[in-house]
Amino acid sequence: MKAHASPQPSATxxxxxxxxxxxxxxxxxxxxxxxxxxxxxxxxxxxxxxxxDDCAQILGGTPVHVRVDGGGVVERVTVWRGVPVQVWVSYSAPAPRRKLGTILPAAGAR
Known part of the structure; x- marks a missing residue:
């Protein structure tokens, strides 16, 4: 690749x-x-x-999982076919489950 050529076509x-x-x-x-x-x-x-994890099997390497308050971030950085690749997912914790029939207080109630 020439020094002034864009690296974007290889990534494409x-x-x-x-x-x-x-x-x-x-x-x-x-x-x-x-x-x-x-x-x-x-x-x-x-x-x-x-x-x-699926991407890591294709691209190689081990993903990094970071969990915070039940949510988290997973990231994988590698080079695939000569192209730098960064893949990540962020997710939040699911809402806590309540027992069936639980009555919730009205908004603003104490």
């Missing part, structure tokens, strides 16, 4: 290959930054970061 090709050969890693939002890093992210409660 890598993303196309990744999504074509591994459609099972759906649910991530993908972007390519100006430095050519392929970035995948997901925010929500479902899965608790398991998709990053």
């Amino acid at each position: 090709l890598a993303l196309n290959t990744l999504l074509t050969t591994h459609p099972e890693i759906e649910g991530l939002t993908w972007s390519i930054d100006t430095l050519g890093t392929l970035c995948g992210e997901q925010k929500g409660m479902e899965g608790r970061g398991r998709i990053i």
Whole structure:
């Protein structure tokens, strides 16, 4: 690659290959930054970061799971096919379960 050439085309090709050969890693939002890093992210409660474990099997390495107050963040940073890749998920803790028939106080009640 020439010194002045953009790294984004390589990342675009890598993303196309990744999504074509591994459609099972759906649910991530993908972007390519100006430095050519392929970035995948997901925010929500479902899965608790398991998709990053799936990505690690494809991309290699071990994801880092950080749990805080029942929620957490899972991240994986690697190089795949010569392209830097950062994949992460953040999730919140699910609402606590209440026993069936529990009566909640009205808003503003003490």
